[in-house]
Amino acid sequence: MAKQSPPAKFGYHKARVKKGRKKINLEDYGQLNIFSENTPVISIKPSLPPFEEALQLDERKQSSLAIESYKKAILAKDNLADSYCNLGILYSENGDSTNAIDAFTNCLKNEPRHFEAHYNLANLFSEIGNLPLSKVHYQMSVTINPEFSNGYYNLGLVLALNREFEEAIDAFLKYKETAPLHEQANALELIKSLQKSMAN
Amino acid sequence: MESLTTLAFKGHFADLRNQLITKGNVIPSGNQTDMESEALNKLLELLIKAVAIVEDVHQTDATLIDVDQADDYREIILALNTYGISYKGLPEIIEMQGLPAFSMLAKKPMQKAIKASKDSYDQNRRTG
Numbered sequence: 001m002a003k004q005s006p007p008a009k010f011g012y013h014k015a016r017v018k019k020g021r022k023k024i025n026l027e028d029y030g031q032l033n034i035f036s037e038n039t040p041v042i043s044i045k046p047s048l049p050p051f052e053e054a055l056q057l058d059e060r061k062q063s064s065l066a067i068e069s070y071k072k073a074i075l076a077k078d079n080l081a082d083s084y085c086n087l088g089i090l091y092s093e094n095g096d097s098t099n100a101i102d103a104f105t106n107c108l109k110n111e112p113r114h115f116e117a118h119y120n121l122a123n124l125f126s127e128i129g130n131l132p133l134s135k136v137h138y139q140m141s142v143t144i145n146p147e148f149s150n151g152y153y154n155l156g157l158v159l160a161l162n163r164e165f166e167e168a169i170d171a172f173l174k175y176k177e178t179a180p181l182h183e184q185a186n187a188l189e190l191i192k193s194l195q196k197s198m199a200n
Numbered sequence: 201m202e203s204l205t206t207l208a209f210k211g212h213f214a215d216l217r218n219q220l221i222t223k224g225n226v227i228p229s230g231n232q233t234d235m236e237s238e239a240l241n242k243l244l245e246l247l248i249k250a251v252a253i254v255e256d257v258h259q260t261d262a263t264l265i266d267v268d269q270a271d272d273y274r275e276i277i278l279a280l281n282t283y284g285i286s287y288k289g290l291p292e293i294i295e296m297q298g299l300p301a302f303s304m305l306a307k308k309p310m311q312k313a314i315k316a317s318k319d320s321y322d323q324n325r326r327t328g
Contacts, residue, residue, distance in 0.1 A: 055314065082313035089310045107313075116311040123310055150308035160302040 051079040054086070063090055081111035085120065092124055100124055115144040119151050126158055134158050142174070149178035156190065165198050244283055247276050251289070258293055270296040 048056070054069030067090050073083040088103030101124060107117040122137035138155035142148055156171035169191055176187035254273045258265045265273075270293050277289040288294075 055312075058312070079313075079315075082315060085313040089312060092310065114313070116313045120310045123307060126307065148311075150311065154307045157302050157305055157307060 049073075049078050050076050051083055054083065058086060058090070063093070066090060081107045081114050081117070084110065085114060085117045088117070088120055088124075092120070092127075097124060097128055113144050115141045115148060115151070118144065119148070119154075122151075122158075123154065126154070131158055131162055135162065147178055149175050149180075149183075152178060153187070160190075160194065165194050169194050240283070244280065244285065247280055248285075251276055251280070251287070254293065255290055258290065262292065265293060265296070267296055270294070 050069055050073035054066050054073050057066035057069055067087060070083045070087040070090070074080060074087070084103045084107035088100045088107065091097075091100035091103055101121065104117045104121040104124070107114050108121075111117070118137045119141035122134045122141065125131075125134035125137065135155065135158050138151055138158060142151040142155060145151070152171045152175035156168045156175060159165075159168035159171055172187050172191045172194070176184050176191070179187060251273070254265065254269065254276075273289065273293050277287060277294070280287055
């Protein structure tokens with residue numbers, strides 16, 4: 001018996017231009033040839049939502065324009081809490097602690113569990129020397145987001161400055177657990193020096 | 201041992217002040233009145249003087265400075281740095297008893313909120 005060849009498979013078929021087929025010039029048929037190589041490409045920039053626009057300006061370090069855009073986002077209620085939070089950072093970078101605190105607390109008014117706002121507020125309180133408030137807000141930030149390594153690091157620093165060494169060691173240990181590999185040696189050094197000073 | 205006053209005025213203060221104060225560096229920018237600026241200047245000069253005293257005492261006899269005084273010294277240096285006077289202080293005092301100078305360690309920076317942006321990015325990826 002003759003060997004039967006396997007049946008051809010059915011399935012998707014790629015669209016290909018047949019070889020030798022003449023290319024049609026659309027303009028010969030009274031149509032505008034929009035596929036010509038010389039047709040200019042016009043890019044239409046889509047308008048961004050205010051928060052996205054502010055964020056882009058912020059990332060390009062165009063601080064004053066970013067501040068205005070975040071304010072527009074707040075008026076438009078576009079990502080209200082995040083807009084307040086990032087506005088606070090820009091105020092803080094400009095040395096305007098009062099408006100920065102105002103922005104961070106407005107963020108928390110809208111989203112009380114906004115961990116970035118708690119953390120940024122803690123950074124600001126630490127800068128102006130209010131360690132107890134700083135400690136509470138760092139603790140809040142890591143309670144809300146236990147994976148947030150920077151929160152543990154700064155909490156550790158504040159606790160060490162407050163001479164709460166055991167709690168500082170705990171915070172640095174958690175930092176070590178959550179931090180990237182290259183940061184872990186630094187955490188270990190801090191822990192060792194705290195343990196050494198406690199033993200003295 | 202010489203008295204603290206003698207130590208403070210034996211020339212070290214003048215040298216240190218010359219090293220620390222560059223013209224126009226002491227007064228931070230802001231909306232201070234002349235009186236406020238003058239008061240701040242005087243306070244900063246007193247702080248510089250305190251730094252000089254602690255350093256002189258330490259150089260005379262290191263055992264005279266205990267951990268609490270070293271803490272005060274660190275705080276003074278930090279306050280000077282806050283007001284634009286960049287001075288690192290004596291490491292022997294700052295790192296007394298092997299304690300790292302936590303006040304000198306840089307904090308991790310502020311954290312931008314980009315959740316919304318991330319969400320829309322993810323959505324674009326899903327639908328794009």
